[in-house]
Amino acid sequence: MEAQPPVIRAFGDAGVAEAAALIRAGGMVAVPTETVYGLAADARDAQAVAGIYAAKGRPSFNPLIVHVADIAAAEAIATFDEDARAVVARFWPGPLTLVLPLRADAGIASLVTAGLDTVAIRVPAHRAMQALIAASGAPLAAPSANASNAISPTCAAHVAASLGSRVPLIINDGATVAGVESTILAGRTILRPGPVTAEMLRDVLPVAPGRTAHVSAPGQLATHYAPAKPLRLDATQVSADEWLIGFGAVAGDDTLSSRGDVVEAAARLFDTLHRADASDRSRIAVAPVPEVGVGVAINDRLRRAAHR
Ligand code: TXA
Ligand code: MG
Numbered sequence: 001m002e003a004q005p006p007v008i009r010a011f012g013d014a015g016v017a018e019a020a021a022l023i024r025a026g027g028m029v030a031v032p033t034e035t036v037y038g039l040a041a042d043a044r045d046a047q048a049v050a051g052i053y054a055a056k057g058r059p060s061f062n063p064l065i066v067h068v069a070d071i072a073a074a075e076a077i078a079t080f081d082e083d084a085r086a087v088v089a090r091f092w093p094g095p096l097t098l099v100l101p102l103r104a105d106a107g108i109a110s111l112v113t114a115g116l117d118t119v120a121i122r123v124p125a126h127r128a129m130q131a132l133i134a135a136s137g138a139p140l141a142a143p144s145a146n147a148s149n150a151i152s153p154t155c156a157a158h159v160a161a162s163l164g165s166r167v168p169l170i171i172n173d174g175a176t177v178a179g180v181e182s183t184i185l186a187g188r189t190i191l192r193p194g195p196v197t198a199e200m201l202r203d204v205l206p207v208a209p210g211r212t213a214h215v216s217a218p219g220q221l222a223t224h225y226a227p228a229k230p231l232r233l234d235a236t237q238v239s240a241d242e243w244l245i246g247f248g249a250v251a252g253d254d255t256l257s258s259r260g261d262v263v264e265a266a267a268r269l270f271d272t273l274h275r276a277d278a279s280d281r282s283r284i285a286v287a288p289v290p291e292v293g294v295g296v297a298i299n300d301r302l303r304r305a306a307h308r
Pocket of ligand 2: 143144152
C-alpha cells in the first residue's frame with residue numbers, strides 16, 4: 001500500500017470534528033498551539049501515546065506534556081499547592097507548563113509520565129488546541145510534531161515535511177506566535193526557559209533557573225521511572241529469584257506484548273516495570289525486544305535500567 005501524505009484541514013468546525021474523531025478512535029493528530037505544532041493523542045490511552053513515540057521515531061521515552069482545557073481539568077490530574085495556584089492564575093491559558101505531583105486517580109497512561117509520579121501539564125491559549133480538547137473530551141498528550149532530532153514545527157508545512165504519512169491529519173491554523181516551546185516550571189525552578197520568562201514569573205513567585213529539560217541525550221535525564229531491582233536483558237530463561245517480563249513467544253510472569261507488537265510493548269513498558277518491582281522476586285529479567293520501530297526506544301530505556 002502507498003503511504004498517504006497527511007490530510008491538511010483548515011481550522012474550523014469540520015476539521016476539528018474530524019480530528020476529534022481520530023483522537024477518540026485512539027489515533028493522533030497534529031495541531032497548533034501558541035508555541036509549536038504538537039502531535040496530540042488521548043493521554044489516557046497508552047496505545048495511542050505509544051503511537052506518538054513510534055511516529056516521531058524517538059530513541060528514548062521522554063515524559064510528555066498533558067494539555068487540558070482549564071485549571072479545573074488540570075486539578076483533576078495534578079495536585080496543586082499555593083505556588084502553583086498563584087502562577088496559573090496569572091499565566092494560564094498560555095505557554096507555561098507546570099511539573100506537579102500526579103494524582104493517583106488521574107487516569108493518565110504511565111507512558112505519558114515515563115512512569116514518574118509527577119506530570120507536566122498546561123492549559124494552552126491557542127484556539128485550535130482548545131477546540132480539539134473540547135471536541136475530543138480528552139486530556140491530550142502532545143510533544144512537538146516533528147521527527148526525533150528535527151527542529152520544532154511552527155507551521156503545518158513543517159509538520160508535513162517532517163512526519164509525512166506518519167501523521168494522518170494536520171489542523172492548519174497558520175504560523176504559531178511564540179515559536180519556541182513552553183516554559184517548564186517545577187516548584188520554583190525553571191526546567192526549560194520559554195515564552196513566559198523568569199522576569200515575568202518573578203512578579204508572582206521567586207523562581208530560579210535550573211537544569212534545562214533539553215539536553216543532547218534526553219534519555220540521560222533522570223526523568224524516567226527506574227526499577228529499584230537489578231535488571232537483566234535478552235532473557236529467555238530465568239532463575240527462581242527472577243521475575244521474567246516476556247515479549248512475543250517468551251511468555252514470562254508478565255508480558256510487554258504477547259503478540260510481539262512493539263507499539264503495545266511501549267504502551268505497557270512502565271506499568272510492567274512497576275509490577276516487576278512490586279513482585280516477590282528480587283531480580284528482573286526481560287525477554288528480547290526487537291530493535292525495530294519504537295522497539296529502539298524500549299531497548300534504550302531497558303539498557304539504561306540494566307546498567308545502573
Ligand atoms: O510548547 C510546548 O510545550 C510543546 C507544545 C506542543 O505544547 N510541547 C513540547 O513537548 O515541547 P516536548 O515533549 O517536546 O517537551 C516536554 C518536556 C520534555 O523536555 C520533558 O523532559 C519535560 O517536558 N517533562 C515532561 N514531564 C516531566 C516531568 N514529570 N518532570 C520533568 N520534566 C518533564
Ligand atoms: Mg520537542
